[in-house]
Amino acid sequence: MPRWVRVFVAVAVLIVVLLVIVALAGGGHGPGRHLASVATAGPAGSASTAR
């Protein structure tokens, strides 16, 4: 595996770990925060409310 790929993967893993730590530390952020909104929204909803 080329060195640039190792560096790339290491940085990506580091960022993911940091995001997980922030989420676990009480950031209150996660996919579930938006799912209710996503379930009721979409292109049709956007168009109908664009006034």
Place this chain on the structure above:
Amino acid sequence: MPPTARRAVLTLHVAASVGWAGAVAAFLVLALAGLASDDATARGVYASMELLGWWLIVPLSLVTLVSGHVQALGTHWRLLHHYWVVIKLVITVVASILLVVHMGAATSVADAARDGVSARDDVGDLRVQLAVDAAAALLVLLVATALSVVKPAGLTRRGRRAVARRRGAPAT
């Protein structure tokens, strides 16, 4: 893939992926403007962001994803033979999923803005998050663009085996 079709798909892929980054940049500008706007301006800003997201950014991400697959599978690059292609694939898939999930935040803020954002303290964090998400997305998309331009060398194991097969020798 015939040369004409290959060029057409490549043009579509470049246009969609660069357009995706450009639309995210516009989304970021609106998100930052929304943080400093009064209620009347914020209503227009967040309604624009919702439209921009659902009607331009999400479709462009899907076109980028599909055209990238077609381009990779229909040319010598293939999908899993070069590290830069694999990494771009991962970036595009993850960014598309996160985009659709996080568009819920844009819709929530746009809904709240119709009532007046100053009266909705509950969306304050979401407004900041929209700007942070857009900045992160723009950075990631610029990385993907740089990978496409530079095309750094490096064959995956599957790629090395394919090269060895073409040369009639065992892969090392």
